[in-house]
Amino acid sequence: MTFFRLAPLAVTAAALFAAPALADHHAPLATATFKTQENPEAGTADLSEGPEGVVIRVNVEGLTPGWHAIHFHAVGDCSDAAYKNSGSHVQHEEKEPHGLLNPEGPDDGDLANIYAAEDGTVNAELYSDRVTLKAEEADDRAYLLDEDGSALVIHEGPDDHMSQPIGGAGGRVACAVIEAAE
Numbered sequence: 001m002t003f004f005r006l007a008p009l010a011v012t013a014a015a016l017f018a019a020p021a022l023a024d025h026h027a028p029l030a031t032a033t034f035k036t037q038e039n040p041e042a043g044t045a046d047l048s049e050g051p052e053g054v055v056i057r058v059n060v061e062g063l064t065p066g067w068h069a070i071h072f073h074a075v076g077d078c079s080d081a082a083y084k085n086s087g088s089h090v091q092h093e094e095k096e097p098h099g100l101l102n103p104e105g106p107d108d109g110d111l112a113n114i115y116a117a118e119d120g121t122v123n124a125e126l127y128s129d130r131v132t133l134k135a136e137e138a139d140d141r142a143y144l145l146d147e148d149g150s151a152l153v154i155h156e157g158p159d160d161h162m163s164q165p166i167g168g169a170g171g172r173v174a175c176a177v178i179e180a181a182e
């Protein structure tokens with residue numbers, strides 16, 4: 001009888017010990033908090049590094065319904081109203097033309113568009129093999145945690161993935177400084 005009473009306990013203990021390892025595996029290496037004109041905490045981005053690129057999970061609220069461009073910008077500064085301090089797109093070597101669909105592109109900041117639902121929320125996962133959170137990859141990809149940092153910027157309208165310099169995406173409506181996770 002004792003054995004049968006202990007067995008479930010042992011299983012529970014094993015599950016408890018296994019949980020942190022699983023969580024660590026998926027833990028983001030960097031996070032970012034979006035601010036908009038109206039809301040200093042309009043959402044988050046979690047960035048996790050895989051063998052060849054970075055997965056970006058984006059959860060934002062308060063956007064205009066419809067498609068929006070989102071890019072990696074070169075400076076981790078969202079302190080001004082128009083978010084111009086975040087600079088242009090991240091780039092690890094000589095600037096390439098912007099645009100995921102541009103025959104001469106893309107640049108390192110380019111990402112697929114996100115879509116805000118009727119209630120203004122975005123829940124999306126993006127992927128880029130042109131950026132990294134690891135200093136040792138900085139020769140081959142744009143290093144997001146470099147000295148002046150970097151930011152994720154959401155634009156007023158969608159990126160046409162072709163025109164210069166930012167795909168006709170219009171003004172900057174949300175900005176998030178990328179920070180190394182604890």
Ligand SMILES: [Cu+2]
Binds near residue numbers: 071
């Ligand atoms: Cu942009």
